Amino acid sequence: MALLLVLALLFLGLGLFFLARRQRKISGLPEGEIIYTDAGDWRRNERPLFSNRYRLTGKPDYLVRQGGEIIPVEVKSTRLNGRPPYPSHTMQLAAYCLLVEDVLDVRPAYGILKYADATIRIAYTDALREEVLGALAAMRRAQGASDIPRSHEDAVRCRFCGYQRICDQALKT
Numbered sequence: 492m493a494l495l496l497v498l499a500l501l502f503l504g505l506g507l508f509f510l511a512r513r514q515r516k517i518s519g520l521p522e523g524e525i526i527y528t529d530a531g532d533w534r535r536n537e538r539p540l541f542s543n544r545y546r547l548t549g550k551p552d553y554l555v556r557q558g559g560e561i562i563p564v565e566v567k568s569t570r571l572n573g574r575p576p577y578p579s580h581t582m583q584l585a586a587y588c589l590l591v592e593d594v595l596d597v598r599p600a601y602g603i604l605k606y607a608d609a610t611i612r613i614a615y616t617d618a619l620r621e622e623v624l625g626a627l628a629a630m631r632r633a634q635g636a637s638d639i640p641r642s643h644e645d646a647v648r649c650r651f652c653g654y655q656r657i658c659d660q661a662l663k664t
């Protein structure tokens with residue numbers, strides 16, 4: 492009887508293990524322990540990461556611990572249809588890498604952008620780090636300006652921008 496119980500528990504454990512692996516594969520998340528999530532349907536929201544040094548705050552959808560690494564994951568509902576990731580999404584992910592580096596004291600080697608039809612690994616290189624620091628500096632300079640010109644001609648970017656309704660420079664598609 493005891494042996495049957497042990498076997499039943501073993502099969503149950505194996506079943507749960509493979510179910511969890513399958514769900515993670517479907518979600519596009521990397522292997523590793525999920526230590527934080529802001530995706531709502533997984534666990535309750537956690538506090539945003541806040542960097543005093545860079546005067547920056549943000550909430551990645553997931554932070555995944557992989558050995559000594561912490562990998563930020565940002566989930567987008569849009570489809571890429573074979574296109575490269577949007578530069579604004581890459582910058583957002585790079586900002587999360589910077590936050591992880593400063594707040595959690597672990598520099599991620601990469602972050603992940605998870606789209607509806609693709610999962611893209613973005614290397615957090617020195618060049619990308621410099622780019623995000625440059626963008627932050629430019630944003631701070633722009634905060635003091637009264638009139639900020641649009642920096643692109645991408646109507647799709649405007650369509651998905653959270654400021655489209657109030658922006659007087661939004662491009663129409």
Ligand code: SF4
Binds near residue numbers: 649650652
């Ligand atoms: S809507 Fe305005 S703020 Fe948003 S991307 Fe377009 S120009 Fe930039």
